[in-house]
Amino acid sequence: MGRLLENEWAVRVLAVVIAVMVWFVAMSQQNPVVTADVGAVAVDLRGIDPGHTVLQAQPSAVTLTVRGRRGTVERLDRTQFAAWVDLSGLGPGPAQAAVSVVPPPGVQVVEVRPGTVSVRLDRLGRRQLRVEVALEGAPAEGYRVGAASARPSEVLLEGPEEYLGRVAGVRAGVKVAGVAAGAVSTVPVVPVDDQGRPVEGILASPGTVEVALEVSQLPPAKVLPVRVALSGQPAPGYLLAGIKTEPPGVEVRGPAEVLEGLYFLEVGPVAVGGAVADVAQELPVPVPEGAASAEPALVRVTVLVEREATVVLERVPVVVTGLAPDTVGRASPAEVAVTVRGASSLVASLDPAQVAVEVNALGLGPGEYWVSPGLTLPPGLRGRVEPATVSLRVEGERAAGR
Secondary structure, three states, rough: HHHHHOHHHHHHHHHHHHHHHHHHHHHHOOOOEEEEEEEEEEEEEOOOOOOEEEEEEEEEEEEEEEEEHHHHHHOHHHHHHHEEEOOOOOOOEEEEEEEEEEEEEOEEEEEEOEEEEEEEEEEEEEEEEEEEEEEEEEOOOEEEEEEEEEEOEEEEEEEEHHHHOOOOOOEEEEEEOOOOOOEEEEEEEEEEEEOOOOOOOEEEEEOOOEEEEEEEEEEEEEEEEEEEEEEEEOOOEEEEEEEEEOOOEEEEEEEEHHHHHHOOEEEEEEEEOOOOOOOOEEEOOOOOOOOOEEEEOOEEEEEEEEEEEEEEEEEEEEEEEOOOEEEEEEOOOOEEEEEEEEEEEHHHHHOOOHHHEEOOOOOOOOOOEEOOEOOOOOOEEEEEOOOOOEEEEEEEEEHOOO
């Protein structure tokens, strides 16, 4: 030992070693090795084979458990880590890919959670489709949009074959609300499915088209009621209770001289022979001769068929009408019975005040007459009066007053 100490160089080396050991001990106490979690480290997708694309990759980020000196670990940021999965060699379909991580200097990765990413790949494909122009809104009153053409008329779609298989068409939506003149506008194209919903993940080339609109002024218009022709009769014991049309009127456009001679539009006929329930049909609307258009093109017609019902109204007063001046008239009997028949709903809603029985004395001088009373009922009902004839006595006012 004495000889070692006598060697100056040996002493110096020993001092350095001791100093380093002391430094390491001090550092271990002041800046110890610790572990910590680093979350939300984004995972890159690498090595995707040409002609393929990723449809799904979950999760898109991982959590890392790392080890290092406390001073280094406390300053860590997730962007200092490189995390990725290698997708080379993977074809269409689902797969599991292991996550690789490169940490910054002085840091060791202890655990990756999760250690794999679930991916789903598909081949890239192409489709050439025609652009369909979709008009959004209605032009100004009295105007119509004629031809609407897109330029270019076709676009190239690129994307996963699975997504391309969902595409039923390419739509270019053009707002025409309130327009009264033609115009050219640039609008984006949207791939849509058979329900008209956008299909995401598809690239259209070009992404926009120019749409040219032709707008012209409409001829004069007139709304005409719809009249329905019928054929046949309902089954015995059943009656027609009414006819409903939706819409109740049709807008016809054409020259004013043509419209002046139109009062209704007839559709049908609707066959009701042997019917025991309502008959509903959609019928085409004819365009009258000389007119330009009739809208809508279809109307829904419902012929109401109900069971026949009967009600007897007793003591309905007989009213004398048409008397000459200075005369009075009396019917005998003064009250009669009225039997009413019709569709069950009409009979059920009948108000007795809607029923009128009258004898007409127009042109009759004083005397006694046997006349048949007239009967007034709401539309759709028929009836008879009992007795069928009544006595009508017409007298002068003086004679009646005696």
